[in-house]
Amino acid sequence: MKRLLLFALIGTSIYACTDVVNEVPNTPFSTTPYTFTYNKNLLPPARIPKDNPLTQEGVALGRMLFYDPILSADSTQSCASCHNQKDGFTDNQLQYSIGIRGTVGKRNSMSIANLMWHLDGFFWDGRSDILRHQALMPIEDPTEMDETIGNVVVKLSNSLMYKEAFEKAFGSTVINDETIGKSLEQFMLTLVSANSKFDRVMAGLETFTVQEQTGRTIFNAEAIPLNEEQDPNNPQNFGADCFHCHGNSLFMSREYLTNGLPNVTDLGRGGVNGNTRDNYKFKATTLRNVEKTGPYMHDGRFGTLEEVVQHYLGDLSDATSDLGNEPNMHALRDSVYLSEDHKAALVSFLKTLTDEEFLTKEEYSNPF
Ligand code: HEC
Numbered sequence: 389m390k391r392l393l394l395f396a397l398i399g400t401s402i403y404a405c406t407d408v409v410n411e412v413p414n415t416p417f418s419t420t421p422y423t424f425t426y427n428k429n430l431l432p433p434a435r436i437p438k439d440n441p442l443t444q445e446g447v448a449l450g451r452m453l454f455y456d457p458i459l460s461a462d463s464t465q466s467c468a469s470c471h472n473q474k475d476g477f478t479d480n481q482l483q484y485s486i487g488i489r490g491t492v493g494k495r496n497s498m499s500i501a502n503l504m505w506h507l508d509g510f511f512w513d514g515r516s517d518i519l520r521h522q523a524l525m526p527i528e529d530p531t532e533m534d535e536t537i538g539n540v541v542v543k544l545s546n547s548l549m550y551k552e553a554f555e556k557a558f559g560s561t562v563i564n565d566e567t568i569g570k571s572l573e574q575f576m577l578t579l580v581s582a583n584s585k586f587d588r589v590m591a592g593l594e595t596f597t598v599q600e601q602t603g604r605t606i607f608n609a610e611a612i613p614l615n616e617e618q619d620p621n622n623p624q625n626f627g628a629d630c631f632h633c634h635g636n637s638l639f640m641s642r643e644y645l646t647n648g649l650p651n652v653t654d655l656g657r658g659g660v661n662g663n664t665r666d667n668y669k670f671k672a673t674t675l676r677n678v679e680k681t682g683p684y685m686h687d688g689r690f691g692t693l694e695e696v697v698q699h700y701l702g703d704l705s706d707a708t709s710d711l712g713n714e715p716n717m718h719a720l721r722d723s724v725y726l727s728e729d730h731k732a733a734l735v736s737f738l739k740t741l742t743d744e745e746f747l748t749k750e751e752y753s754n755p756f
């Protein structure tokens with residue numbers, strides 16, 4: 389009954405939803421489970437870490453920390469400085485992110501959405517595999533917030549507001565790296581994007597335009613060698629193979645891959661695991677809200693989606709990585725011919741992944 393009531397109160401989505409109520413362990417202090425809804429027909433089952441169930445208190449604390457510049461050495465920068473809600477939680481303008489004192493980083497900021505289903509690896513090179521550990525890394529990164537966790541603990545412990553918030557969330561006013569990481573993890577896990585036009589079409593509530601539908605067909609079709617008998621106007625003949633690496637409703641892959649960029653200098657995954665076969669491979673990150681998350685790629689080299697599409701469907705012969713090891717890019721290199729209309733259709737399909745509710749939702753915004 390309680391479940392139903394919560395569902396009725398919180399469920400605002402218009403289609404079949406799953407409500408997720410976490411089991412909160414029996415502790416002397418009491419917390420309220422955080423409940424959220426998402427389209428269970430489209431997204432995989434929720435993956436909440438068993439040792440960090442979402443509570444309203446924990447999520448509220450994580451949201452405060454995410455938006456508070458107190459985490460940076462000179463109190464000028466919060467997580468949100470580089471992960472802006474309206475830009476799909478990226479810094480929409482910058483090729484490389486800029487840390488405190490104007491320090492330029494070496495990679496493009498990533499979007500934060502549906503991280504619950506990325507639990508295998510974070511960052512372009514996947515160097516962190518646990519979100520609560522990942523959450524502490526920007527704080528200590530000299531090109532980002534350049535602070536020590538020790539100092540953060542001191543600063544937060546001097547704040548009555550934070551002592552109370554930590555006590556409510558974790559039952560103790562003693563603040564440490566574990567509770568800072570866990571609360572940021574909780575907040576970030578609530579950032580679910582599942583109400584784009586794409587989602588609503590899949591739920592039967594809206595329809596794609598002809599152009600968007602053409603784009604979807606191209607996105608989801610295999611790249612096949614072109615032969616003269618093919619009708620150049622039939623998009624079924626011109627798969628762009630995007631789905632192989634940005635598939636399913638998450639529009640991402642759990643693998644580290646190469647997408648054939650030329651002049652890559654960053655070793656990516658290979659720099660993390662020392663395996664030369666993984667050199668220049670990166671997380672095939674989600675395309676949800678991609679209209680808002682540019683510039684694109686680990687090094688932010690492309691300013692627009694048109695440039696991205698041009699890359700994939702253009703000349704891939706100068707790729708830094710050996711495309712022989714990446715069958716899907718290999719197929720793409722040897723096959724695709726798309727007209728300008730088809731490329732525009734692909735871009736228009738990508739734009740159906742924009743989720744205005746996600747980009748403006750009050751619960752995800754600055755609480756201060
Ligand atoms: C100076 C800008 C900057 C700040 C501040 C910053 N980030 Fe990031 N964030 C980035 C960049 C750049 C990347 C990609 C870095 C890489 O791959 O090496 C990233 C990646 C991430 C990712 C990985 C997403 C994925 O799909 O793998 C998460 C999660 C994240 N940041 C959370 C945070 C949190 C939490 C904070 C605050 C504690 C924060 N960031 C502060 C720039 C920033």
Ligand code: HEC
Nearest residue numbers: 628629630633645646647670671672684685686700716717
């Ligand atoms: C072989 C796997 C593969 C295929 C096929 C593929 N991608 Fe990618 N995609 C990736 C990888 C890997 C990255 C990250 C590369 C990097 O940052 O260097 C990426 C990045 C992107 C980005 C940038 C995302 C961001 O936030 O910066 C876009 C947009 C994109 N792909 C769109 C597409 C489209 C459209 C297609 C089909 C034409 C496609 N991809 C086909 C693997 C692939």
